[in-house]
Amino acid sequence: MKLELNDISKMYGAFYALKDISVTLENGVYGILGANGAGKTTLINILIGVIQENSGFILLDGKNIKKMGTDYLDKIGYLPQYPQFYPNFKMREFLDYMCCIKGISKKQRRERIDFAIEQVNLQEHEKKRIRELSGGMRQRLGIAQAILNNPEILVLDEPTAGLDPGERIRFRNIISRLSKDRMVMVATHIVSDIEYIANEVLILQNGCLVQKGTIEELCAEVEGKVWQLSLEEKDVSGFVNRFLVANMKREGNKISMRIISDDKPDEMAVYIKPQLEDVFLLVFGR
Amino acid sequence: MKIIFYEVRKCFFTRPLLILLGILLTLNMLVVYVQYRQAGIGFSDDFTRHMATDGEWNYYQTLHQELDGTITKEKVHLVVNDYKTYQKKIQRGDYSTEYDPNTNTGYLFGDYSLLKTHFYEPMEYLISYRNENDSLVKRAKQNIVFFKKLGNRFEMERNKYIVEKYQSRDTIEFYDTQGWRKLLEYDYSDLMIIVMLFACMVPCFYSERKNGMENIILSTRKGSRSYVCGKHLAFYACAIFLVLIFATCNYMLMDCLYNLPGGEMKLYSLQEYQYTSLNISVRQFYVLVVILKCIALCGIVTILGIISRLFSNVFTIFMVMLAMVVIGLYFSGFIHGISNVAVMAALASPFSLLQGAELYKGLSGINVAGHFLPWLSAHLALQVLLQIGLWLLIWIYTKCISRRLRNAW
Numbered sequence: 006m007k008l009e010l011n012d013i014s015k016m017y018g019a020f021y022a023l024k025d026i027s028v029t030l031e032n033g034v035y036g037i038l039g040a041n042g043a044g045k046t047t048l049i050n051i052l053i054g055v056i057q058e059n060s061g062f063i064l065l066d067g068k069n070i071k072k073m074g075t076d077y078l079d080k081i082g083y084l085p086q087y088p089q090f091y092p093n094f095k096m097r098e099f100l101d102y103m104c105c106i107k108g109i110s111k112k113q114r115r116e117r118i119d120f121a122i123e124q125v126n127l128q129e130h131e132k133k134r135i136r137e138l139s140g141g142m143r144q145r146l147g148i149a150q151a152i153l154n155n156p157e158i159l160v161l162d163e164p165t166a167g168l169d170p171g172e173r174i175r176f177r178n179i180i181s182r183l184s185k186d187r188m189v190m191v192a193t194h195i196v197s198d199i200e201y202i203a204n205e206v207l208i209l210q211n212g213c214l215v216q217k218g219t220i221e222e223l224c225a226e227v228e229g230k231v232w233q234l235s236l237e238e239k240d241v242s243g244f245v246n247r248f249l250v251a252n253m254k255r256e257g258n259k260i261s262m263r264i265i266s267d268d269k270p271d272e273m274a275v276y277i278k279p280q281l282e283d284v285f286l287l288v289f290g291r
Numbered sequence: 292m293k294i295i296f297y298e299v300r301k302c303f304f305t306r307p308l309l310i311l312l313g314i315l316l317t318l319n320m321l322v323v324y325v326q327y328r329q330a331g332i333g334f335s336d337d338f339t340r341h342m343a344t345d346g347e348w349n350y351y352q353t354l355h356q357e358l359d360g361t362i363t364k365e366k367v368h369l370v371v372n373d374y375k376t377y378q379k380k381i382q383r384g385d386y387s388t389e390y391d392p393n394t395n396t397g398y399l400f401g402d403y404s405l406l407k408t409h410f411y412e413p414m415e416y417l418i419s420y421r422n423e424n425d426s427l428v429k430r431a432k433q434n435i436v437f438f439k440k441l442g443n444r445f446e447m448e449r450n451k452y453i454v455e456k457y458q459s460r461d462t463i464e465f466y467d468t469q470g471w472r473k474l475l476e477y478d479y480s481d482l483m484i485i486v487m488l489f490a491c492m493v494p495c496f497y498s499e500r501k502n503g504m505e506n507i508i509l510s511t512r513k514g515s516r517s518y519v520c521g522k523h524l525a526f527y528a529c530a531i532f533l534v535l536i537f538a539t540c541n542y543m544l545m546d547c548l549y550n551l552p553g554g555e556m557k558l559y560s561l562q563e564y565q566y567t568s569l570n571i572s573v574r575q576f577y578v579l580v581v582i583l584k585c586i587a588l589c590g591i592v593t594i595l596g597i598i599s600r601l602f603s604n605v606f607t608i609f610m611v612m613l614a615m616v617v618i619g620l621y622f623s624g625f626i627h628g629i630s631n632v633a634v635m636a637a638l639a640s641p642f643s644l645l646q647g648a649e650l651y652k653g654l655s656g657i658n659v660a661g662h663f664l665p666w667l668s669a670h671l672a673l674q675v676l677l678q679i680g681l682w683l684l685i686w687i688y689t690k691c692i693s694r695r696l697r698n699a700w
Contacts, residue, residue, distance in 0.1 A: 106517060
């Protein structure tokens, strides 16, 4: 399966929310990284057909999605930011409703619901009302509703927002498991959410696609620019003012700093292997 | 179908709304009961158990037991004889105003007054109705000839309608009509229904956005088409459900309080409805009023639903809906209006049908290009046109949502 976005632009008044986005996506997990307001949600809304681009077009396996009609929607599974769903619905009831609007036949509903619940490990809670679910469970329910129609494209908008670390890890594992034979797009500004699961990362800034590649490829661009340095506490502020600091950690009496710089920041600095967070910081941190 | 069920479940069957429904039903029952308790105060002709002494109540009940049902010569003689006896004594003016154990109510004037107000006069109306009505039909027949000569097609058709609807009428049954009058006049439950509809419709579309569901729904196969239409059909279902539940509740409560005897008597047996164009029983008329309320509320919820969809702020939705209700109710006040503007305003307002009982107290019709058209027919025709227009709007809007993705459609 191949999804091609060609020169997609979206304007709100005179402001470009997206500008000339062109990218080709295939099966696997794609992380869409960007700061708040970078255009992630706009791009996702265009992908799921909720808003219309001002220019450009999208092809799925060579067919324009506008000409595919509801056939395209059948291939989409979507989880929005902070979903609350219907607090008074029971979990199974909600999934049944989702089956109805996804046009899943009556015969298949039970089987699909069971499968989705199993995939997200919510079997024990299926009789609960949605209002009784924790934030993490609700997100998992969101995934369950998104995979009911066995979509080829799974679009997740900020899926881990507001989750505790345990739920985050659980969520990442679910996404990894679901990414087999389908395209999963995860829009987020939390780098760690996609660092270990994304095959490729798209970085958006001010509506433009500024970086695209595998994590290794992106990290290669900052190769030789990430340094670690151990300093006395009194010297820290000077370095913070002069360099882009990715991280600081107290180690006994000293402070260990992770610095991104083209040049070696200090005699004592040692080169370390870059991570995706360093790339993100290099793009957005300046 | 199941989508509509789920839409009803989302909009209506939530715990807060069911609690509100319970409160409103209780409030409604209290209003009926308070009105019942206040009946008979002042110059009212109402006669209820708690307003009467034991003697008055027993006399009232005994007379009804003897007289209720088909009016016979014997029954008429009984009432007329008693009435005339009392009347003579009253007219002589020498009757005792003190308590008299030999009278039915304890007082001679009490017997006279009760018999006159609740038996003699109503029975007189029923017996004279046929003659009165026959003379009305006779005049209408004369009018047909007269207006035909003048070439006044509207008046000619109107009189033809009168002849057709009013001829061969007879009232042969006598019952206590108090309960039926109260039931048909009672309209506080309409307010409760509108409050309930506000509560379920104001946040309906807003909560979908707030819950993050709108985009999910719109990104599904049936969602884009069922989202707005499904909700509107669910609003209809809620409106009809509310009308039925309040109507049943009112009927049962009135039956408990007033006993509602003689449901099969003709509507024109009630003096307020002597000029009605309907030839149906009072019970059938109540069903008709309920149906008209269902139609009215379906028209109202279409407009409220569009308002709810158009605005994204709950307060704005509430205020616009409130304004719409106020304007609609104001316009519906012109159902007996004379000027063309007033008539058109009442015809256009879906709230007019909430006054179904009032509409049928007489014959009202409008002049459409020289033709006589009964008011209700004109109103229903206009409402159907209005609904088609509104549904066209909804359809175009839904289509626009669909077209956001599929220009080829």
